[in-house]
Amino acid sequence: MNHRKVFLAKELSLIRRLDALICCEISGLARSCCSFPTPTRLASKRRRAWSPTETFFWDLDDATRAWTKRFLARNGGKPPSMIHAGTYGATLHYLKAIAAAGTTDATKVVAKMKELPIDDFYTKGTVRKDGRVMRPYYLLQVKKPSESRYAFDYLKLLATVPAEEAARPLSESACPMVKHG
Numbered sequence: 001m002n003h004r005k006v007f008l009a010k011e012l013s014l015i016r017r018l019d020a021l022i023c024c025e026i027s028g029l030a031r032s033c034c035s036f037p038t039p040t041r042l043a044s045k046r047r048r049a050w051s052p053t054e055t056f057f058w059d060l061d062d063a064t065r066a067w068t069k070r071f072l073a074r075n076g077g078k079p080p081s082m083i084h085a086g087t088y089g090a091t092l093h094y095l096k097a098i099a100a101a102g103t104t105d106a107t108k109v110v111a112k113m114k115e116l117p118i119d120d121f122y123t124k125g126t127v128r129k130d131g132r133v134m135r136p137y138y139l140l141q142v143k144k145p146s147e148s149r150y151a152f153d154y155l156k157l158l159a160t161v162p163a164e165e166a167a168r169p170l171s172e173s174a175c176p177m178v179k180h181g
Contacts, residue, residue: 051141056082056122057157060138063121068152079152089122090133125163130175134163 058068071080097112098104114127125135139159148154
């Protein structure tokens, strides 16, 4: 087998393990939306009562605003969603785990991902043993047009739900990676 095939086989193995890593993340709280709200989507009075829950709020703090500014510059002025931020954050954590593990061996990288804390613009948290990323969720509310002060200022933070309250308890996990009893 040539080196390229060996590399691809290792990467496929890693992808399968990463898929297992997130298997229980998907079964948790439902995501409220997948794209950044636009003025058109938020214009109706009906939407003003809408209170989405998100794991990423671009205007949360200096770090999220700085990352969003870089994203806007590289994405033709289109703002990021939590899907963009999550993909970036997950990739960053994966690369940090490879560096810390000193290998691309999937088993070792996944173990390192669970060992290392996540500390970036998007997530301050951990990867639980069932693969769920433990991070806070944000309850947001659509602002009235008169409340918006600058571009993309459509939402306001109502509450932060701690990770332990937002996630299904590990003891209730149906993920096959968790052994109960």
